[in-house]
Amino acid sequence: xxxxxxxxxxxxxxxxxxxxxxxxxxxxxxxxxxxxxxxxxxxxxxxxxxxxxxxxxxxxxxxxxxxxxxxxxxxxxxxxxxxxxxxxxxxxxxxxxxxxxxxxxxxxxxxxxxxxxxxxxxxxxxxxxxxxxxxxxxxxxxxxxxxxxxxxxxxxxxxxxxxxxxxxxxxxxxxxxxxxxxxxxxxxxxxxxxxxxxxxxxxxxxxxxxxxxxxxxxxxxxxxxxxxxxxxxxxxxxxxxxxxxxxxxxxxxxxxxxxxxxxxxxxxxxxxxxxxxxxxxxxxxxxxxxxxxxxxxxxxxxxxxxxxxxxxxxxxxxxxxxxxxxxxxxxxxxxxxxxxxxxxxxxxxxxxxxxxxxxxxxxxxxxxxxxxxxxxxxxxxx
Numbered sequence: 001x002x003x004x005x006x007x008x009x010x011x012x013x014x015x016x017x018x019x020x021x022x023x024x025x026x027x028x029x030x031x032x033x034x035x036x037x038x039x040x041x042x043x044x045x046x047x048x049x050x051x052x053x054x055x056x057x058x059x060x061x062x063x064x065x066x067x068x069x070x071x072x073x074x075x076x077x078x079x080x081x082x083x084x085x086x087x088x089x090x091x092x093x094x095x096x097x098x099x100x101x102x103x104x105x106x107x108x109x110x111x112x113x114x115x116x117x118x119x120x121x122x123x124x125x126x127x128x129x130x131x132x133x134x135x136x137x138x139x140x141x142x143x144x145x146x147x148x149x150x151x152x153x154x155x156x157x158x159x160x161x162x163x164x165x166x167x168x169x170x171x172x173x174x175x176x177x178x179x180x181x182x183x184x185x186x187x188x189x190x191x192x193x194x195x196x197x198x199x200x201x202x203x204x205x206x207x208x209x210x211x212x213x214x215x216x217x218x219x220x221x222x223x224x225x226x227x228x229x230x231x232x233x234x235x236x237x238x239x240x241x242x243x244x245x246x247x248x249x250x251x252x253x254x255x256x257x258x259x260x261x262x263x264x265x266x267x268x269x270x271x272x273x274x275x276x277x278x279x280x281x282x283x284x285x286x287x288x289x290x291x292x293x294x295x296x297x298x299x300x301x302x303x304x305x306x307x308x309x310x311x312x313x314x315x316x317x318x319x320x321x322x323x324x325x326x327x328x329x330x331x332x333x334x335x336x337x338x339x340x341x342x343x344x345x346x347x348x349x350x351x352x353x354x355x356x357x358x359x360x361x362x363x364x365x366x367x368x369x370x371x372x373x374x375x376x377x378x379x380x381x382x
Contacts, residue, residue, distance in 0.1 A: 024067070029382075031061040031081075034138035036377030041356070043371040044327055056377075058136040059084035062094070074100040078111075082136070093168050104176045107187075112167040114185035117175065118221030119158035119238035121262035123273035123295040124306040124341065131304065132381030133343045133351035139379055141341045141355055142293060142308045151359045151371050153323050154335045155312045156277035156291040159240040159258040163282035164213050164249075165192060170205075171217075181226045189217040192242065192256075193249060193283075210248035213283040214256045217242030221260075234264040250283040257281040269299040287315035289332075304343040311336060322361065322369050329363030336360045349381045 040052040061084060066076035080094035096109030124141050128134040137144030143157065156162045173187035191205055193213035221238035242256035262275030272295065279289040293310035312335040314320060322329035341355035354376040361369040 025076075026066045028064040028066070029062070030064070031059065032132070032135050032138075032379055032381040033057075033059040034136060034377060034379040036138050036375055039374040041372040041374055044367070044369050045325060045371075048325075056138075057085055058138060060136055072101065077109075102177060104174060107171075107173040107175075110168050110170050111173055113160065113165060113169075113171065113189070113219050113240075114173060114175070114187045114221045115159035115165060115219040115238045115240045115258070115260070116167055117173075118185055118223045118236050119260040119262070119275075119277075120160075121234065121236060121264050121273050121275045122157055122293070122308075123264055123266070123271040123297045124304075124308060126264070126266075126273075127269075127271055127297045127299050127304055127306070128343060128351075131299075131343070131345050131351060132349045133304065133345070133353065133379055135379065135381070138377050139341065139343060139351065139353040139355065139375075141306055141339045142295070142310055142337055142357070151323075151326070151361070151369065152337060154289070154314070154320060154332055154361065155293070155310045155337055156258075156279060156289075157275055157293055157310075158260050158277060159219065159238065159256075159279075161277070162284075162289060162291075163240070163256060163258045163279050164284075165217065165219070165240060165242075165256065165258070169193075169217075178225075182222065182224050184220070184222045186218065186220040189219075189242075191215050192217050193247075208245050208247050212245050212247045213250045214242035215245055217256060230267055232266045234266075236263070237261045244283065252286070254281050254283050254286050256283070270297070272296045285314075285318040285320060287318035289314040289318065289320070302345040304341075304345075306341045306343075307339070308341075309336075309338045316364060322363065322366065326361075326369045327367045329361060329366040329369055331364040333362045333364050335362070350378070351381070352376075352378045 036056045038054050061081040063079045068074045077097045078094050081090050082093040083091045094110055096107050096111035098105055098107040122143055125143050134140045159165045169189050169192050171187045171189040175185040176183050193211045219240040223236045225234045238260045240258040244250050244253045244255045246253040257280040259278045264273040274294045277291045291310055291312040295308040297306040314332045320332040337359045339357040343351055343353040345351050356374050358372040
């Protein structure tokens with residue numbers, strides 16, 4: 001592994017040394033500021049509520065740096081500040097450098113994993129993103145974790161959900177150029193889990209803390225897209241593997257093994273997607289946990305309408321129990337999440353939305369957890 005890492009760095013150094021810059025670095029600032037109101041329609045925990053409504057706000061700030069040399073080599077970096085709000089303060093979720101050319105793209109730093117780059121397929125997010133809507137769980141439908149209202153603990157759209165793999169961990173990633181609609185990617189992450197392992201690294205990366213869950217994580221994926229007389233088809237599959245480490249967050253030393261397979265079709269303003277995530281093993285259990293999520297979205301004029309459903313089922317004796325305060329349910333049997341969203345573009349970059357999300361968690365022992373929430377808000381993207 002040491003030879004691979006040194007060799008990769010040397011190749012990039014040679015490429016940069018042989019190229020001369022053709023212009024000054026370009027800096028782009030983007031992000032969003034969002035406000036949301038939520039209303040609890042039904043909830044297992046409602047007897048403990050003092051009110052059934054709340055307001056939330058959030059923001060994101062992104063700095064992108066880019067340049068292209070005379071020889072056509074592109075290079076740049078990204079710094080992203082997430083959760084810019086009075087509760088979380090500011091979280092730095094992206095800090096990476098990349099080089100891009102005919103050989104593909106190589107990324108160094110806290111960058112999205114291939115399991116998310118290729119494995120994440122969700123039609124609502126694609127169409128919402130094109131109009132600057134969504135982001136930070138504001139109008140994201142089932143892509144949001146609904147954390148302000150609780151629940152949504154057990155489903156997955158890719159390996160970065162239930163399995164604990166994150167886009168904030170420090171890695172080296174390669175994405176190939178696209179040839180005849182095909183592309184592939186692979187990445188390597190030395191250690192996953194724990195705030196000390198997702199930043200500047202150093203000696204902290206050599207010592208596991210209580211939150212560390214995996215080491216030597218490799219993810220890979222293949223992507224294929226093609227157009228057929230106005231119908232665009234996308235198919236993708238990924239795999240993620242890592243060695244478990246024995247810590248407080250992974251006491252039974254479970255390895256990481258996750259697979260995804262999904263597809264999306266799109267014609268004009270209509271898009272539909274289906275994605276399957278098979279968590280064969282992860283830090284919380286070595287019993288399989290599977291999610292199939294589907295979405296149908298339609299955009300016309302300033303409107304976007306979406307309906308989504310996610311079904312999760314788990315093997316018995318999995319140790320997945322209701323979250324603290326959500327009841328006494330133990331040994332998850334299955335999980336149902338459904339949602340509808342209507343987004344309206346008021347002006348370029350300014351979107352308002354309303355969505356309803358319903359969830360039911362069924363356990364083999366103990367009580368079920370159920371909630372439904374109405375969320376509505378406004379999002380300014382820049």
